[in-house]
Amino acid sequence: MLGSFPITSVSWSELFPFSFLFISIPFSFLSFSLFLFFVILLYLILLSRFLFMKRHACIANIEKLPEFDDHKLVSFFADRKTGLRAFVAIHNDNLGPATGGTRMWAYATEADALCDVLNLSRAMTYKCALAGVHYGGGKGVIIGNSETMKTPALLFAYAGLLYSGFKDIFSTGTDVGLTDDDVKIMSAANPHIIGVLHGDKLSTSDMATLGVFSSILGVFEEAYRDHDLSGKTFAVKGLGKTGMELVRFLTEAGAHVVAAEINKKKVALARKQFPTLRVVSPAIIHKQKVDVYCPCALGGDITSKTVRELRCRFIVGSANNQLASTIVGATLHKKGILYVPDYVANAGGLINVVDELEKGGYRSDRVLTRVKNIKRTIRKIIARSQKEKQPTNLIADRMAEEIFSKKRRT
Template identity: 40%
Template sequence: MEIFSSMEEYDYEQLIFCQDKNSGLKAVIAIHDTTLGPALGGTRMWTYNSEAEAVEDALRLAKGMTYKNAAAGLNLGGGKTVIIGDPKTDKNPEMFRAFGRYIEGLNGRYITAEDVGTTEQDMDLIHMETDFVTGISRFSGTSGNPSPVTAYGVYKGIKAAANEAYGDESLEGRTIAVQGVGSVAYALCEYLHKEGATLIVTDINKEAASRAVEAFGASAVEPEAIYDVDCDIYAPCALGGVINDDTIPRLKAKVIAGSANNQLKKPEHGDIIHEKGIVFAPDYVINSGGVINVADELNGYNQDRAMKKVETIYDSLSKVFEISRRDNIPTYAAADRMAEERIKSLRNSRNQFLLNEHHVLSRR
């Protein structure tokens, strides 16, 4: 791949390759944009088919974190790390300690956290070498598992989307189809159940679905049947790419709002559901509770303060819906515009400040 051409396309700032022969570490750190502050983004470990595929994933994910952090109102930029390897067989403590030393060498320009294929325990090992890591095991000043907080943010986001679609944020009596019942979605189901929603769930792990049936009185359907159920709200909380040519004609919900990443198979699918009048809560806005939570660790973690910030996901989505109506654009594009406007505003202010400083100095 043409690395500099790929970086130039979306104006990436930095790409760092990290290697440690003794531990087997092969990592790529991508820093997209630090206009709002140091880059924050997790460390993913995956069995990539090629080094080029790993680099492309790091770049894509880093850009996504820029938008996610900006839309969440955080004073943080976007970055991401990918470690090449099988998280089930290739991990060792020396690998993460070596990686921690690379992060320390960036002197706060990049802050990491757990992601797909990594755990709190891996972050603890990184923390032995650097303080520029969040999501470590819970003790004074840290937040622990972010899943319950992510779920709370998604719950608030669903209420905002319901208000947009139905003119009422209450979920009592609403039928909500939850696709995937992992740790985030299970906690989400608890919030929805407490408010009086009727739940229809599915999961490729039948035990996970059965657990929700038992705890919340949900109905369970086969994974492929979730797209066809009669419901008010469809909450994708598992795989990405579930809003596509095959599924869109089958969906009966007026709202799509869930915790899964990259829900749109392609951007044009966001255009289609916009034309159909379906209210779509862009995933990187509604599922930002986790990053808001770990970001609070940078100030010395306070759970009440973090939860109050997570509640603003409701306001962020309301603004996205407002931009969508104002500019007559799909909500995914409105979310991008909201994030870009925030970054552009600060960049312009900073440039104006530097210009003023230059004028002052030139008069002396």
């Protein structure tokens, strides 16, 4: 026989600390749902507070981060109206005002974005030194998916905030996630935006690619005393602006190219433009048996794991910070794989954008000459590496430090 069970009256003060918000009501499904709702709300408030404190703790303890290398300035700023969140970092300005592109990427956390901007700005210092330009290293990163979050209002807000806080000490242009059209929008709010296409101005990404191609020629000249690429094999990871253009350079030179890209639309476009192109999964592109592996996507591609799987003789690509650590560079050296330091190979974009700051203005012929001469720097690095029996990444760093550490702006 089933009995009846009366609904027991329970005071919220006994179950929930926010008793002042409620009156004593019968404990039913409805009241339990309300209780659960406020528990979840409290949890979300506490979680938000925790993440807020964690972010500020990360920024407050920035000097303890391994990516921090005596940076001169690091700044975080935001614009709630447009959803802008961004970091700007200036690593060193011994050679002149800092310069470096702005990247837009969907970082998992602000801490990830901070570490990236520190690495990228440091690399710019070294890149400027070996590129022979009179500027220091800086970088900007915007947190967000460039496919879904990028708007003219966000770009305008970013450029405006840069101008108000960094107008004479930092100039910027395109990087991953930003296009030539984007910098044109930004230039309306900030005259220190560089790389805006006009007249005979060459594309920044095209010049970055030309620098990589010139580096490849330098490698072959040093290794074989010949720069004929016909019949040589290349694996290109990433078919973005520079990756796609590099495939064009290589195929026109008679090389055989295999590529990988996560974006299906870009793969379809590449296959249409280059019928002989072979496409494989990004997970195995580095395992291909080729003469040259060309990382043209994001950084950290060559790790202690992937380095064991490489089947190439040379590594030359446009991606920034390709080595996960300096130890990986040493491993490549021991394996007999010649690595061209990324910040030297991809300096063509930098050379192009800062030329407009030269006295007398921009000259495309001067840019092309300087970009093609990157291969001379590559050959010097290789020769010194062989003479001192040291990895090329350490040799390049040493050569750059000899330049920017000695010179101080007056």
